[in-house]
Amino acid sequence: MVLHLYVDWLSQPCRAVGMLLMENNVEHQVHDVKIMSGETRTTDYKKVNPVGKVPAIVDDDFHLGESHTIMRYICASRNLPDHYYPNDIKQRARVDYWLDWHHMNLRFGSSRLIKANFFGPIHKFPQQTIDESRKEGEDVLKSSLTFMEETLGKSNYIAGGNQLSIADIALASEVAMLPISGASCEGYPSVQAWLKRISTEIKSWPQVNATLDQFLASKDK
Ligand SMILES: N[C@@H](CCC(=O)N[C@@H](CS)C(=O)NCC(=O)O)C(=O)O
Incomplete structure (x- = not known):
């Protein structure tokens, strides 16, 4: 089916x-x-x-x-294959941890910045809404990337282990779109190295990210 x-x-x-x-x-x-x-x-x-x-x-x-x-x-x-979402209870809990963490941390920070810097001008949000959203987004994104940097300084994959998990896929997809709101993982070398590793390791990355890449390229013009 x-x-x-x-x-x-x-x-x-x-x-x-x-x-x-x-x-x-x-x-x-x-x-x-x-x-x-x-x-x-x-x-x-x-x-x-x-x-x-x-x-x-x-x-x-x-x-x-x-x-x-x-x-x-x-x-x-x-x-x-088991490494995406391991059967081992503790390894699985680590993957779940990062997936749960994602919602109110990396994603929250990223989406607040997208609201301020991308949708704000398009939908003509009030300046106060834009400013508040931008401040909150910047603060949460900074603490999120700092935590990821500490973690990825010790491990090649976000949930530990020596192979890719669905937590890497979810978080790398988020970090890849930070430039939409003018943000990036610059200044976080372990996060940058991890993003490069994940985006190379996932063979379908260029195909799936083609629309985003085109959008980012057109935005830069
Ligand atoms: N927590 C959900 C988020 C889903 C979500 O917010 N999707 C957005 C796009 S990133 C959407 O469909 N927005 C359309 C709308 O709100 O009309 C997930 O991980 O799937």
Whole structure:
């Protein structure tokens, strides 16, 4: 049965799920859902994912949202190599730790900056909203990257071990899109080296990140 994947390739969680599927040759069909054109908010799309967010999957008649949950489901249902989401309870807990940490730390900081620096001018948010969001984003991003730097100074992979996990895929997808809001991991050498390692190791990285790369290139012009 073909798994249906609903994505906007500019979105961090979409790229993470896409890479896990492509890397492991999991048969799937991609459905593009353009966030900026309002396609996540249509009645038809809400039949796929009632909360109107991407990514989402439909596997047979099973509907699922939330990228981290989707990645865990793919690991288990497609019997992917153990290193992505280890069976060992403690190693698995480390991967879960970083996936949970992601929501209110790296992602939170990144999304506050995207709100201030990217959507702020487009949607003409009040200056006070932009300033508050930018300050919060900068503070949270700094503490998040500092913590990642400490961790990656001791280990090649974010959850430890000597192989890639779904936590690396989720977090690397986020760090890769920091330039959208004018941020970056410059000044964090271990994070930079890890991003380079992950983006080289994941063979589908260039394909899945092509839309983001094109967008960033056009923004620089
Ligand atoms: N925690 C969710 C986040 C999903 C999410 O916020 N998706 C955004 C794109 S990054 C979205 O669909 N936004 C569309 C909208 O809010 O209309 C996950 O990891 O899948």
